[in-house]
Amino acid sequence: MNRLDATRIVVTQAGDAAIIASLGHPAYDLFAAGDRPRNFYTWGSMGLASSIGLGVALARPDVRVFVLDGDGSLLMNLGSLATIGLLQPGNFVLVVMDNEQYATTGGQATPTSHGADLEAAARAMRIPSTATVRTAEDLVAALGGPSQRGPLVIVAKVDESATDARPPLDCVALKRRFMSAIGEDES
Amino acid sequence: MTEPRSTTLDERGPRQMVRAPQWAFGVCDGAYAAGCRDVVYVPDNPLSHVLRVFETRYSDVRLVLATREEEAFGIAAGLYLGGRRPAVLLQSSGLGNSLNALTSLLVPYQIPVLMVVSMRGDEGEWNSAQMPMGRAVRAILDSIGIPHVTSESGEATHETVQRAGTRAFSTRMTHACLLPKLLTADDARRLRRDDEPS
Numbered sequence: 001m002n003r004l005d006a007t008r009i010v011v012t013q014a015g016d017a018a019i020i021a022s023l024g025h026p027a028y029d030l031f032a033a034g035d036r037p038r039n040f041y042t043w044g045s046m047g048l049a050s051s052i053g054l055g056v057a058l059a060r061p062d063v064r065v066f067v068l069d070g071d072g073s074l075l076m077n078l079g080s081l082a083t084i085g086l087l088q089p090g091n092f093v094l095v096v097m098d099n100e101q102y103a104t105t106g107g108q109a110t111p112t113s114h115g116a117d118l119e120a121a122a123r124a125m126r127i128p129s130t131a132t133v134r135t136a137e138d139l140v141a142a143l144g145g146p147s148q149r150g151p152l153v154i155v156a157k158v159d160e161s162a163t164d165a166r167p168p169l170d171c172v173a174l175k176r177r178f179m180s181a182i183g184e185d186e187s
Numbered sequence: 188m189t190e191p192r193s194t195t196l197d198e199r200g201p202r203q204m205v206r207a208p209q210w211a212f213g214v215c216d217g218a219y220a221a222g223c224r225d226v227v228y229v230p231d232n233p234l235s236h237v238l239r240v241f242e243t244r245y246s247d248v249r250l251v252l253a254t255r256e257e258e259a260f261g262i263a264a265g266l267y268l269g270g271r272r273p274a275v276l277l278q279s280s281g282l283g284n285s286l287n288a289l290t291s292l293l294v295p296y297q298i299p300v301l302m303v304v305s306m307r308g309d310e311g312e313w314n315s316a317q318m319p320m321g322r323a324v325r326a327i328l329d330s331i332g333i334p335h336v337t338s339e340s341g342e343a344t345h346e347t348v349q350r351a352g353t354r355a356f357s358t359r360m361t362h363a364c365l366l367p368k369l370l371t372a373d374d375a376r377r378l379r380r381d382d383e384p385s
Binding site: 020040042043044045046047048050051052053054055056057058059060063077079080082083086087171172174175178179182183184186 | 225227249251252253254255257258260261262263264265266267268269270271273287288290291292295296297298359
């Protein structure tokens with residue numbers, strides 16, 4: 001399973017959920033897999049996708065929130081797992097696209113290539129539902145249906161799949177589109 | 188988007204007994220009046236008074252503990268995207284931990300947060316490790332385009348915080364309100380009871 005395949009599965013399973021994507025390849029793949037107004041693409045703030053998603057999930061318990069993170073990004077903000085474990089948001093799903101490398105910056109190996117286990121980290125932080133998946137079937141099963149309770153952390157072991165697709169660069173427009181899509185007009 | 192509700196101390200109903208310095212009541216009342224119902228924080232000593240006032244007097248304010256200041260700003264950004272008006276409480280030393288969140292998320296996406304910064308490294312500091320960042324706080328905020336104000340007294344804190352918050356959410360620019368160490372340290376020595384006249 002490559003990351004774009006995995007991203008397509010998440011988009012399909014997400015239905016009308018909000019999807020927050022970490023910068024770089026996770027965001028590019030989300031744009032390629034299915035651009036939709038309820039996608040929020042980050043162009044910076046490496047590590048913070050899970051935190052942004054947690055904030056949306058707390059603000060809007062009526063909206064399911066999916067986060068597409070990378071292994072390198074999550075390693076930059078591991079404390080986020082502790083906060084998610086503390087708050088136990090039922091509408092929150094974190095999918096870590098673990099390709100065991102910093103693919104956006106040239107493919108340098110991350111600690112997960114040497115056995116660092118992000119699912120174990122999530123469990124250690126008291127996140128009740130976790131999985132590590134390597135196939136499309138297992139990813140679909142781990143995501144469950146719309147009634148799947150969170151917090152759920154899935155580590156998807158994926159192959160690299162560089163796409164040329166890029167979301168628009170206008171950060172303010174990306175924000176406004178996302179907010180309007182979940183019924184939060186700024187004006 | 189939740190409309191900010193104007194409030195005064197008296198509208199909070201019967202006052203619960205809570206001991207805290209006047210500036211700490213000012214932070215809570217000012218942030219609440221600016222519409223903040225979500226407060227993300229990394230604690231420090233003076234801010235413990237603010238947290239206690241929020242806990243005892245504002246049952247409709249959600250307090251969210253973060254493990255690091257950068258994470259706090261990420262959570263706050265998400266809260267804003269979800270229609271809330273978040274405040275972040277941090278010590279000035281945590282500004283260094285926050286810079287990537289501020290410069291590559293809050294500023295370019297125009298995501299406003301009310302920052303309340305408990306100062307170290309200013310007048311009254313005793314710890315040399317706190318000096319470099321403390322001295323740099325205002326220059327850093329200026330250089331990354333985050334407006335800041337400083338509360339000079341316990342009496343002024345409510346209005347200073349409220350104005351910073353109101354301006355942040357109306358202009359969609361994160362604003363900071365700095366609480367000097369002399370304010371938080373001095374007032375902390377003269378704790379007043381909430382039911383006593385100030």
